[in-house]
Amino acid sequence: MTRLTQVAITTRKIIRYSIYFVIFLIVGRILLNLGIGLFNILFPKPPPAPTVSFGKLPKLPFPEKNSGQTFTYKVETADGNLPKFANQAKVYFMPKPSSSFASLDSTIQKASGLGFISQPQKISDTMYRFTNRDNTSTLEMNIINGSFSISYNLAVDPSPLSVRPPTPEVAAQNVKSYLSSGGVLPDDLTGPTSNVFLKIQGQSLVPAVSLSEASLVKVNFFRKPYDELPAVTADPQESNVWFLMSGLTQREKQVVAAQFHYFAVDEEQFSTYPIKTVDEALQELQGNTGFIASAGVGNQSSVTIRKIYLGYYDPGSPASFYQPVFVFEGDRGFMAYVPAVTSAYYGD
Numbered sequence: 001m002t003r004l005t006q007v008a009i010t011t012r013k014i015i016r017y018s019i020y021f022v023i024f025l026i027v028g029r030i031l032l033n034l035g036i037g038l039f040n041i042l043f044p045k046p047p048p049a050p051t052v053s054f055g056k057l058p059k060l061p062f063p064e065k066n067s068g069q070t071f072t073y074k075v076e077t078a079d080g081n082l083p084k085f086a087n088q089a090k091v092y093f094m095p096k097p098s099s100s101f102a103s104l105d106s107t108i109q110k111a112s113g114l115g116f117i118s119q120p121q122k123i124s125d126t127m128y129r130f131t132n133r134d135n136t137s138t139l140e141m142n143i144i145n146g147s148f149s150i151s152y153n154l155a156v157d158p159s160p161l162s163v164r165p166p167t168p169e170v171a172a173q174n175v176k177s178y179l180s181s182g183g184v185l186p187d188d189l190t191g192p193t194s195n196v197f198l199k200i201q202g203q204s205l206v207p208a209v210s211l212s213e214a215s216l217v218k219v220n221f222f223r224k225p226y227d228e229l230p231a232v233t234a235d236p237q238e239s240n241v242w243f244l245m246s247g248l249t250q251r252e253k254q255v256v257a258a259q260f261h262y263f264a265v266d267e268e269q270f271s272t273y274p275i276k277t278v279d280e281a282l283q284e285l286q287g288n289t290g291f292i293a294s295a296g297v298g299n300q301s302s303v304t305i306r307k308i309y310l311g312y313y314d315p316g317s318p319a320s321f322y323q324p325v326f327v328f329e330g331d332r333g334f335m336a337y338v339p340a341v342t343s344a345y346y347g348d
Contacts, residue, residue: 007287034174042144050088053271057091060323060339061315062291063234069295070288075305082278089225089340090310092322093269094139097145104128107143113182114139115252116210134252145318146184152259160246160256161200165217168195169242171245175253178243186262189241191222191231198244209313216256218244223314227266231314232327236335240316261316275340278308281326284338298336303330 018046075082107128108120116139118132123129123140130139134151154161166174166310172193179185198205220239223231233239244257276284282305284290296303307329312322325341339346 001307005238013037028226047086047088048272050066050272050274052273052345054321056345057273057321057323057341060313060325060337061317061319062289062313062337063316065292069292069301071292071303071334073286073303073305073328075282075308076156077306077308085275085278085310088272088275089229089275089310089324091269091273091324091341092226093219093266094186094319095266096318096320103107104340107141107146108332110146110182111139111141114178114184116264132252137252137255142226145263147261147263149260150255150256151339152253152256154256157253160248160253162213163247165197165245165247167211167216168193168219171195171217171243172221172227174245175219175221175243178251178255184260186264186296187266188224188226189221189262191224193222194220194226194239195236204276206315208284216244218242223265226267226312226322229324230311231336232311232337233314233323234291234293235315237334240314253255257284263315265322265337273341273345275310275324276338276342278326281338282308282328285326285336286329290328290338292334292336293320294333294335296330296332300332300334303334305330311337313337 043306063346077083104120111117111120111130115134116132116137118131120128120130120134126142126144128141128143130141132138137155138153139148140147152160165171171193178184196218197208197211198216198218199208199214199300200206205216210215219242220237221241221243222233225231240259240261242259243255246254246256248254281290305328307327309327310324311327313325314322325337326336326340328336328338330336
């Protein structure tokens with residue numbers, strides 16, 4: 001009996017110390033992870049050096065704006081501080097389409113998918129015009145880069161104005177279906193959309209307050225965020241791809257006007273470049289070397305900057321690279337861009 005008691009006591013001790021050992025391992029693992037985490041916070045590992053594989057970059061293709069207007073700035077962000085960003089950002093390659101004997105055939109096929117099946121009229125070596133046999137619309141397409149515009153002669157056929165336009169959501173879906181039928185819907189044209197309701201006033205289209213009083217709806221399609229940074233365009237209120245849509249059920253009369261100035265980005269081919277600090281970008285803006293995308297409402301000369309962030313400038317013309325910019329948003333619709341890559345990496 002005594003021997004059995006001794007065995008039981010020994011067994012209980014083994015179990016007890018085994019539990020203590022397991023608890024020690026768990027607590028030790030937790031403390032080790034906390035220590036490693038705290039060390040990484042206090043002494044973070046520096047990011048790898050920028051690769052700068054593309055060499056010096058061409059200057060961003062901002063359009064010329066000769067207003068001559070200058071501004072003075074003050075910064076009042078939500079928390080009273082300038083935001084902090086990483087010291088480098090990605091620059092993406094934008095491949096240039098090559099010309100070939102098949103370019104015109106491919107353009108004719110795309111135009112047919114968009115509803116323009118007439119023989120094209122040559123405007124220049126790169127531009128061709130198509131007409132729609134079923135209505136008064138015209139398509140002009142660049143056979144090299146695929147950009148195009150559509151116009152509808154409302155003076156000859158005003159029927160697209162006779163009904164209320166679709167909701168922006170329905171209009172956007174109709175446009176995507178339309179582009180898909182022409183084989184020209186890009187994979188990355190999945191960013192935010194914006195819309196404007198328009199009505200007829202005299203011989204002009206003017207903004208309408210609501211859908212109920214509108215004759216047409218304009219839908220802007222923006223490129224998806226790259227590296228979690230939004231796309232911005234030369235005109236903040238208008239994308240490089242937009243469609244003016246009517247509410248008619250006949251597909252051939254739904255597109256009243258359109259602009260498709262889209263140029264592909266190779267998401268897999270990129271290089272990292274050092275970028276300026278916010279202070280350096282702000283100094284450039286204050287030195288009137290930034291691009292004023294929107295001067296805002298009213299004749300303001302003093303601008304209060306409320307928001308600063310990084311974005312990618314989406315050019316409305318062929319470019320070699322998709323590049324980051326600092327975006328400065330101010331009161332009354334003011335918006336300006338400053339190239340984000342440090343000046344040393346820009347060519348002449």
